[in-house]
Amino acid sequence: MKTKVLSLLDYKFYVNGEWKESQTGQTIEIKSPYLYEVIGKVQAISKNEVDEAITFAHEAQKEWANISLQQRADYLYKWADQLIDKQDEIAEIIMKEVGKSFKDAKNEVLRTADFIRFTVEEALHMHGESMRGDSFPGGSKSKIAIIERVPLGVILAIPPFNYPVNLAASKLAPALISGNAVIFKPATQGAISGIKMIEALHAAGFPKGLVNIVTGRGSVIGDYLVEHEGINMISFTGGTNTGIHLAKKAGMIPLVLELGGKDPGIVCEDADLHETAKHIISGAFSYSGQRCTAIKRVLVHESVADELVEILNEEIQKLPVGSPEDDNTIVPLIDDESADFVQSLIDDALKKGAKLVTGNKRQHNLIYPTLLDHVTGVMKVAWEEPFGPVLPVIRVCSDEEAIKLANESNFGLQASVFTKNINKAFLIANKIEAGSVQINGRTERGPDHFPFIGVKGSGMGTQGIRMSIESMTREKITVVNLAE
Numbered sequence: 001m002k003t004k005v006l007s008l009l010d011y012k013f014y015v016n017g018e019w020k021e022s023q024t025g026q027t028i029e030i031k032s033p034y035l036y037e038v039i040g041k042v043q044a045i046s047k048n049e050v051d052e053a054i055t056f057a058h059e060a061q062k063e064w065a066n067i068s069l070q071q072r073a074d075y076l077y078k079w080a081d082q083l084i085d086k087q088d089e090i091a092e093i094i095m096k097e098v099g100k101s102f103k104d105a106k107n108e109v110l111r112t113a114d115f116i117r118f119t120v121e122e123a124l125h126m127h128g129e130s131m132r133g134d135s136f137p138g139g140s141k142s143k144i145a146i147i148e149r150v151p152l153g154v155i156l157a158i159p160p161f162n163y164p165v166n167l168a169a170s171k172l173a174p175a176l177i178s179g180n181a182v183i184f185k186p187a188t189q190g191a192i193s194g195i196k197m198i199e200a201l202h203a204a205g206f207p208k209g210l211v212n213i214v215t216g217r218g219s220v221i222g223d224y225l226v227e228h229e230g231i232n233m234i235s236f237t238g239g240t241n242t243g244i245h246l247a248k249k250a251g252m253i254p255l256v257l258e259l260g261g262k263d264p265g266i267v268c269e270d271a272d273l274h275e276t277a278k279h280i281i282s283g284a285f286s287y288s289g290q291r292c293t294a295i296k297r298v299l300v301h302e303s304v305a306d307e308l309v310e311i312l313n314e315e316i317q318k319l320p321v322g323s324p325e326d327d328n329t330i331v332p333l334i335d336d337e338s339a340d341f342v343q344s345l346i347d348d349a350l351k352k353g354a355k356l357v358t359g360n361k362r363q364h365n366l367i368y369p370t371l372l373d374h375v376t377g378v379m380k381v382a383w384e385e386p387f388g389p390v391l392p393v394i395r396v397c398s399d400e401e402a403i404k405l406a407n408e409s410n411f412g413l414q415a416s417v418f419t420k421n422i423n424k425a426f427l428i429a430n431k432i433e434a435g436s437v438q439i440n441g442r443t444e445r446g447p448d449h450f451p452f453i454g455v456k457g458s459g460m461g462t463q464g465i466r467m468s469i470e471s472m473t474r475e476k477i478t479v480v481n482l483a484e
């Protein structure tokens with residue numbers, strides 16, 4: 001994949017089925033994290049324009065909820081087809097805007113089309129239930145409750161930068177299929193990719209006003225959106241601090257929050273170290289560690305630590321480093337500030353006695369894959385989420401110590417346990433405080449129909465296709481009282 005120079009565009013925002021320039025006359029420049037040049041500008045919209053978008057969404061939602069599920073399904077299938085048709089164009093924008101390798105960017109688009117189709121199929125097979133009153137003491141069998149799921153109304157979808165298409169669509173598709181309208185606020189660095197995805201949705205002919213894309217800095221329009229009385233549910237993915245801030249502002253509306261992580265890879269004495277190392281490397285370093293589910297610390301039994309560190313080091317030397325255009329695994333981080341933060345974690349660990357195995361080399365925002373051994377609890381890198389390519393190894397004396405350290409984290413997204421003993425794997429998994437535990441595999445969200453949950457500082461509520469649909473709908477009960 002080689003760069004074709006993009007024509008520099010002022011991208012418009014999307015409201016009531018039309019692409020518009022903001023009345024503020026203000027735009028935000030989007031700079032590529034590896035081309036180091038502005039690749040486009042997005043509108044910094046006003047609060048009035050937010051109000052308008054929400055009003056249009058409410059109008060469109062009523063009609064949309066009334067049409068048949070099959071009709072809604074047709075629109076979503078067309079959207080998935082459009083994404084497939086435009087896969088190269090969208091992947092190129094994702095690559096340029098968030099610095100993801102072209103191969104991964106394209107996979108993101110294909111995964112999104114699959115996600116939309118699966119969401120439709122799941123919804124087509126979700127049914128309500130009915131109950132008779134006489135199963136409760138004193139209840140009458142002529143009282144029958146019909147329980148259906150109804151949409152919540154207007155869903156506010158806020159994704160992070162790192163999956164600007166997939167993590168947006170994984171909120172939009174369940175919202176739409178179940179009869180909701182959407183206000184989509186993309187991450188600013190990721191907004192052009194989001195706009196491209198909405199161009200595909202526009203081409204699929206969705207009704208006007210049903211989906212509106214509001215662009216602008218979260219720090220400027222975020223609170224206004226979150227506190228807006230026209231929003232009926234928020235689905236947010238992003239950093240823990242932003243999520244906590246948002247939860248305090250949101251008040252009494254349903255929230256699903258998928259936040260940061262510090263996923264441990266626990267390596268037991270009996271693990272297959274070569275296999276384990278492959279999973280850890282892929283878990284820790286894909287897309288330079290800019291995944292919420294990246295393995296962000298290794299807790300290894302001291303008896304096998306030397307050997308594991310040696311194998312991890314060998315594997316790291318094979319990781320391709322450089323531009324996302326050449327499908328490198330290690331690519332420049334999203335911005336200089338993120339690279340400075342990762343560097344500060346490395347510096348702090350080295351100052352406090354960690355051993356540098358490899359890495360700690362930097363060119364601007366490109367950080368080479370860094371492996372730190374003999375990391376201890378006094379070092380920030382043992383606890384904080386780097387969102388970058390640095391992997392701390394913490395040596396432990398027992399499985400119990402590994403479990404204790406794993407659970408001392410404020411985060412609880414996922415964990416991996418590597419062992420040949422399945423009983424031991426379950427014993428450890430049962431004690432880990434995390435949404436999911438992977439046995440002998442890297443931490444990861446997919447396949448996307450699995451429930452995806454963060455506990456403690458990693459979130460609230462569940463995503464995953466069926467669970468997302470459930471989170472954006474509620475039960476509605478109609479009770480029939482038959483004449484006795």
Ligand SMILES: NC(=O)C1=CN([C@@H]2O[C@H](COP(=O)(O)OP(=O)(O)OC[C@H]3O[C@@H](n4cnc5c(N)ncnc54)[C@H](OP(=O)(O)O)[C@@H]3O)[C@@H](O)[C@H]2O)C=CC1
Nearest residue numbers: 160161186187188217218222223238239242258259260292
């Ligand atoms: N658990 C999970 O599923 C995942 C979690 N993450 C986490 O996300 C983080 C990285 O993503 P990043 O984009 O930097 O996260 P941020 O928390 O910085 O931003 C996430 C989103 O929130 C928006 N936002 C910022 N301030 C507000 C506000 N006051 N009100 C409403 N929205 C606001 C941002 O907009 P803007 O860009 O305009 O500031 C962006 O769209 C990491 O911590 C990572 O672990 C990432 C992926 C998955």
Ligand SMILES: O=C(O)[C@H](O)COP(=O)(O)O
Nearest residue numbers: 163291292293444445446
């Ligand atoms: O944004 C993230 O980091 C994801 O939700 C994790 O997805 P992945 O495990 O498929 O990379």
